[in-house]
Amino acid sequence: MDIQQSVQQAIENLYGQEIQPSLVQLQKTKKEFKGHLTLVVFPLLKISRKNPEQTAQEIGEYLMKNERIISDFNVIKGFLNLTISSEYWIELLNGIHAEKLYGTTAPQADSPLVMIEYSSPNTNKPLHLGHIRNNLLGFSLSEILKANGYNVVKTNIVNDRGIHICKSMLAWKKWGNGATPESTGKKGDHLIGDFYVLFDKEYKKELAEFQSGGLTKEEAEAQSKLMSEAREMLRKWEAGDKETVELWKMMNSWVYAGFDETYKALGVDFDKIYYESETYLEGKEKVLEGLQKGVFYQQEDGSVWADLTADGLDNKLLLRGDGTSVYMTQDIGTAKLRFDDYPINKMVYVVGNEQNYHFQVLSLLLDKLGFEFGKGLVHFSYGMVELPEGKMKSREGTVVDADDLIAEMIETARETSAELGKLDGCSEEEAQKVSEIVGLGALKYFILKVDPRKNMVFNPKESIDFNGNTGPFIQYTYARIQSVLRKAAEQGIILPGSLPLNVAISEKEETLVQLIAEFETVVKEAAETYSPAVIANYIYDLVKEYNQFYHDFSILRETNNDLRNFRLVLSQNIGNVIKTGFALLGIDVPERM
């Protein structure tokens, strides 16, 4: 039964006229007042033609008399606090307990298809903290949309071509002595990253030599031998030179093996991976097509441009004078291939907010080229991750490496757990598993609980402090609930499928049922706002509320069987909501810790 509708109906009956649903403003009662729901009566004053207190009083009395589910009310200023009967809450819990959907809807064959692009790494260096935020957001968003009944295709566009790759290749060729991941014991992506750094180091050395010889920085750059070798390599690659392509393939395969390890550790995956080396030519074709149709224009040097001044933007280059592609061209090509492959209804790009302009332009260009989805594409834009000591800068070596961070989180989780004696009696295997779940839970939750749009500060120290609003705190609560349920089962207690309605439950317990019921709304909101943070913060609220009561519950020592069963069912469902919610965030939950 819908309380909102009941109250509206009651008000209409009371005053003998129809009213807009927006006038019935029901919200959760604030903690410090008695009641579950509060009706804000200010909007109704015009209809009642009385002052706020009188109006609230009158509506309250009418509801008490005519609505079975309202068991009490009180009036404070213009606020009518309604207490809903215990039977209603027990009935509600029974419904949730029987359905076990927790706000989720399974996708159907004919549900809309959403494609989500996330991660999008370069193949010349390992993943870092910024990628972690990207990956976690992208994966979580996918899970949230799935839970709302969409068909989701997770995709990754790998930037596997360009001058940056050639730098690593060149350095490997010059100074690598045939090093491989096997021979060095390094992860493939780290090995390649090291060569990229080595190139940069040697390049700078070269520049410094030129500059000390009296050249300006620009002149030195123009004369760099290393850079021109790298460019030559790119030309060879584009021309399909066999040796260069073989080297490229080999080194990329090392990087992919390294990325796969990181993705696996993070618990993210993809349904379909695209490579820019396979899409950039498609984009060129599409742009030339647009040129023929007169959507774009060409300058004397042969370069192709889009005029976006009518849309309040600038002119945008799409093909260089020599006919080669730029970033935008590749994204057009990738989009084309994707829509050839899938009947996509909506495209979501999880990309940092430094590319807001790029996606604004991409949306317009795709639209001009006749892609239906162009206008409606979503750039899921997120802010930078900074460190307490300032921005991450690769030059200053302040980049937080993803693999290092993950390893550090797991290690710290293990140390803390061991210190607290939580691992006593665990096998090595169990200890490792718990450490992984907790360490990664800490990292994921810390990042996902923040509004994606905001720049955030990642404090490694704080994130591995397992107190407060953290993943481990929530996981711990879940583990305790499982422990209670285990012990109940050991005592031979079998949970009923449905609870009797006449159990005398406390106000706190009613509040918890109310919170569980709210989860459904939260899951929808998370999908609408594209924000996992909504779910994270909700779960924390729920867990905090539950924890406060946990100490008073004495669930297993309760002598009234009906009340004990109610508390067990309540706990079990809260556990399930935590598990479901964390699954939407891509976070695992331990059975014991």
Place this chain on the structure above:
RNA sequence: GGUCCGGUAGCUCAGCUGGAUAGAGCAACAGCCUUCUAAGCUGUGGGUCGUGGGUUCGAAUCCCGCCCGGAUCACCA
């Protein structure tokens, strides 16, 4: 300079489709382990919600100006 985003407690963040005395955590201080897991719970102190106007019965929330911070405006990706 144009455009976009942000500014809430010492720190990290919620709250933003307008509603009651602005909430958590961390840090500080004071309590609670014969108890279903103390990675917990309870309490105390801590705020010109960047700023000035406007709309409204009511503004952290909506509108306008300004200040501060970030991003972007490349024949880089």
